[in-house]
Amino acid sequence: MSEPTSPDGRSSFLDSKWLPWVTTPVLLLAMIATWQIYVSRSGVSAFILPAPMAVAHAWIDLLGSGRAWHHVLMTIYATLAGFAWALVFGVGLGTLIGRIRWLEATLTPFIVATQVIPKVALVPLFIVWFGFGITSKVIVAAVLAFFPILTNTVLGVKSVDAGHQDVMTSLNASRWEIFRRLELPSSMPYIITGMEVGIVLSLIGAIVGEYLGGASGLGFLLVSRMNAYETDGLFAVMIHMTLLGFVFYFGIGFLRRMLIPWHQSANM
Amino acid sequence: MAVVRVDPETDKAPVSVQLSGVSKTYPTRGAPVQALSPTDLSVKSGELVVLIGPSGCGKTTLLRLIAGLIKPTSGTVDIVGTNLWRNNRRQGDAASEMGVVFQEANLFPWLSIEENVALPLQMRGSDKADRSRRVQALLDLVGIGGFGQRWPRELSGGMRQRAAIARALSYDPDILLMDEPFGALDAMTRDTMNIELQRIWMETSKSVILVTHSISEAVFLADRIILLSPRPGRIDSSYDVPFSRPRTTELQSTIEFQTIASTLRKRLTEIS
Numbered sequence: 082m083s084e085p086t087s088p089d090g091r092s093s094f095l096d097s098k099w100l101p102w103v104t105t106p107v108l109l110l111a112m113i114a115t116w117q118i119y120v121s122r123s124g125v126s127a128f129i130l131p132a133p134m135a136v137a138h139a140w141i142d143l144l145g146s147g148r149a150w151h152h153v154l155m156t157i158y159a160t161l162a163g164f165a166w167a168l169v170f171g172v173g174l175g176t177l178i179g180r181i182r183w184l185e186a187t188l189t190p191f192i193v194a195t196q197v198i199p200k201v202a203l204v205p206l207f208i209v210w211f212g213f214g215i216t217s218k219v220i221v222a223a224v225l226a227f228f229p230i231l232t233n234t235v236l237g238v239k240s241v242d243a244g245h246q247d248v249m250t251s252l253n254a255s256r257w258e259i260f261r262r263l264e265l266p267s268s269m270p271y272i273i274t275g276m277e278v279g280i281v282l283s284l285i286g287a288i289v290g291e292y293l294g295g296a297s298g299l300g301f302l303l304v305s306r307m308n309a310y311e312t313d314g315l316f317a318v319m320i321h322m323t324l325l326g327f328v329f330y331f332g333i334g335f336l337r338r339m340l341i342p343w344h345q346s347a348n349m
Numbered sequence: 350m351a352v353v354r355v356d357p358e359t360d361k362a363p364v365s366v367q368l369s370g371v372s373k374t375y376p377t378r379g380a381p382v383q384a385l386s387p388t389d390l391s392v393k394s395g396e397l398v399v400l401i402g403p404s405g406c407g408k409t410t411l412l413r414l415i416a417g418l419i420k421p422t423s424g425t426v427d428i429v430g431t432n433l434w435r436n437n438r439r440q441g442d443a444a445s446e447m448g449v450v451f452q453e454a455n456l457f458p459w460l461s462i463e464e465n466v467a468l469p470l471q472m473r474g475s476d477k478a479d480r481s482r483r484v485q486a487l488l489d490l491v492g493i494g495g496f497g498q499r500w501p502r503e504l505s506g507g508m509r510q511r512a513a514i515a516r517a518l519s520y521d522p523d524i525l526l527m528d529e530p531f532g533a534l535d536a537m538t539r540d541t542m543n544i545e546l547q548r549i550w551m552e553t554s555k556s557v558i559l560v561t562h563s564i565s566e567a568v569f570l571a572d573r574i575i576l577l578s579p580r581p582g583r584i585d586s587s588y589d590v591p592f593s594r595p596r597t598t599e600l601q602s603t604i605e606f607q608t609i610a611s612t613l614r615k616r617l618t619e620i621s
Contacts, residue, residue, distance in 0.1 A: 244455040248516075250418055251449040252469050253441045262468065266459040343459045343500050 131313035139317035153321060155297040159215055159287035160329065163222020164280055171227050171279070172272060175234025176264070185235075196228050201289050208294040218290035218298065225286035226279035233275030237268025270344045273337045280329040288322065299325070364430070365446075365524050365556040366392040366415055371424035373410050383581035384410045387424060390575070390584065394523065397550055397557045399571035401564065401613070403621040407582020408560045409528055415558060416449050416526050429523055448517030452529040454509035456501040456516075463488065463497035466515045473520060487515040490549060507538040511545070518553065525550075527559040531566070540598060543569055547595055564617070565601060568609050576613065578620035585620055588613065 094100065113133050119125070120132045127135065143149045178185045204221055211217040241264055249259050291300025299322050306314040338347045368390040375382045385407040392398050400408040413419045415426060417439045426433040428443040456465045463484045470480045488494045491511040493504075501509055510530060517525060530546075531539045543566055550557055561567055567574050571590045578585040590609060592600060600606050 242455070244451055244453050245457060247418055247449070247451060248455045248457075251416055251444070251447070252472060253439070253444045254472060258472055262472070263457070266457070269459070341459065343502075 128310055128312050131316065135313040136316040136320075139311070139313040140320050143314070143317045143321060149302065149321075152297055152299050152302045153325070155215065156284070156287050156291065156299040156322075156325065159218035159290065159298060160222050160280070160283045160325075162215075162219045163224075163286060164226050164276075164283040166219070166223040167226035167230055167279055167283065168276065170223075171230030171275065172234050175231045175272075176238055176260075176268075178231075179235040179238025179268075180264075192228075192231070200224050200286075204289055204293055207290070213294040213296075215295075215297075217294060218287045221290040222283040222286035225282040229278040229282065230272065230275040233271045233278075234268060237271030238264055240271065241267050266341075269341050270337075270346060273333065273341065274346075276336070277330065277333045280333055281326055284322070284326055284329060363394045364391055365394045365396070365428070366390070366558065367427040368415070369425050369427075371411075371414055371421045371426060373407070373414060373419065374422045385414070385582040388584055392524075392556055392558060394556055395554050397559070397570060397572045399567040399574050400558065400560045400577060401562065401567045401574060401617075402577030402582075402585070403579055403617060404562070405579040405582070406577035407579070408577050410582060411577070412526055412528050412558060412560050416447055417444050418449075445520060446523045448520070448522040448525050450510070450513050450517045450525065450527040450530045452532050454501070454506070454513040456509055456512055458501055460501075461497065462493070462499050462501060462504065462512050465501065465512060466497075466519055469516060469520045483519065484515075487519055488512075490518070490552065491515045492545060505538075506534050507542060510534065510542065514546075514549065518549075518555075522555070524556045524558065527557065529560050529562065532562070539563075539566070544595075544598070546570065551594060564610050564613050567613065568606055569596060569601060574613065576616060576620075586616060 116130075117133050120130060131139075174188075178188060200221075203224065204217075207217045207220050211220060245263055245267065246259075249263050254262070287298065288300035288303075291298035292304055295301060299318055303315060303318045303322075306312075306318055337344075341347050368388055370387040370389065371385070372383065372387040373385040375384055388411065390411075400411060402408050410419070414421050415428075417426070417433050420434060420437070420439075429446050431440060431443040431446075433440055433443045456462070457468070460468065463481070466487055467480050467484045470483060475483075484497065485494070488497055491514050493508050493511050493515075496504060496508065496512075501512070504512070514525075514530070531542045534542060546557075547570060557570075559570060568590055571588075574588040574590060576585045576587070577583065588609065592605070
């Protein structure tokens with residue numbers, strides 16, 4: 082692999098892939114420094130905005146707390162379980178809708194309707210139906226991730242190359258062979274893009290579910306910190322949530338490189 | 350006008366492809382469009398036939414009808430003596446006598462070159478050892494023996510098209526159907542591929558039906574050139590090309606070659 086070069090032919094640092102590895106920590110430090118300066122100069126109350134060091138301490142406390150790890154595991158479980166359901170139904174239904182014209186015509190109005198409902202508005206209903214336990218969180222996580230996975234799958238199935246279809250026809254492929262050897266692998270980049278959006282929405286769904294009901298998960302922890310006026314602890318839980326989001330997102334990125342190494346997107 | 354045949358042997362050869370009254374009409378919102386009027390065509394075993402004509406003459410339609418990629422509106426397509434269509438269904442045993450190469454290589458980007466070539470064998474359930482042996486032999490035949498492990502996107506257009514030819518030959522069909530196979534390649538690569546195709550054809554003794562819009566490609570490759578004319582698509586005339594094989598690039602500068610080429614060009618201009 083050759084180094085990227087600027088128009089005059091010399092290798093330019095501004096074009097290099099190492100750039101974000103330098104700029105990201107620098108910008109992050111600058112933000113924290115600004116935050117620290119603001120807190121010490123303005124004398125703002127620690128209930129409104131705690132100092133970075135106070136947040137850091139609260140976060141380290143959180144890392145050392147076994148109870149907090151239990152909440153983390155509950156949120157991970159709700160997110161992944163909901164995401165798994167969304168994946169199964171999204172890819173399954175998406176494949177059918179992408180292939181069967183009349184099914185698409187029949188279902189599209191309903192799918193659009195379920196999409197335009199602000200889905201978090203359904204959370205209280207799910208709690209009424211499924212209780213304060215983990216089930217209602219799993220369902221919220223599933224409902225939020227379902228739509229992007231479905232639409233991307235439909236797009237993927239519809240984007241199968243006509244020339245590739247000719248090849249399969251000329252090889253006398255059965256319906257199953259066409260699905261397994263052409264439609265599925267060719268839709269894979271689209272499905273993974275849907276998963277990338279979906280996993281983050283699943284996390285949001287799980288957390289919102291935890292806000293409103295039950296006594297476990299990072300969402301619950303966040304609300305209890307708020308009620309206790311522990312703003313530094315609240316920030317610490319937010320850091321946990323953010324890191325969890327990163328882990329999930331990069332987990333899908335890892336899947337992308339495993340499942341579709343042939344695709345351009347796997348090398349970005 | 351047609352050049353006299355010099356090789357009487359092939360006239361006795363068994364028939365690979367037999368079209369009787371085959372036509373194709375596409376329904377449109379207005380009047381139906383006849384892409385191909387009723388056509389008879391017979392291709393002998395081992396013959397290299399080139400279909401040429403201006404755009405809209407139905408040459409690609411004709412090839413796709415032979416391949417069974419589209420169903421004829423009327424008439425029958427016989428492949429090595431078997432009717433291609435029965436009860437509205439494409440017959441697998443007739444279809445497996447044909448390998449198709451398209452203008453684009455149409456390799457699956459998620460499979461390596463050797464997996465692409467092995468795909469038809471895999472779908473026929475041949476075992477792994479047999480498959481990899483056959484695939485290596487095919488890659489050697491088409492001249493990309495060392496590239497089996499690569500992704501298609503890592504190969505040049507010409508090499509991808511070689512892989513597509515290997516894939517079409519993998520299950521050893523009697524007939525190779527090629528729809529402007531080198532149309533997307535640059536002129537130099539195209540000349541090389543013509544020579545390579547002639548070599549592969551001579552080594553495998555397949556029947557080849559090839560669609561092109563290049564007159565020199567047609568004269569260089571063909572035993573017989575079928576010229577089609579448009580509106581509606583139909584066979585206009587047919588020309589035998591008597592040059593001995595293997596033909597070389599120098600042949601293209603001979604008077605005989607130029608004579609056939611200019612005859613074709615004149616007729617093409619008249620009917621376009």
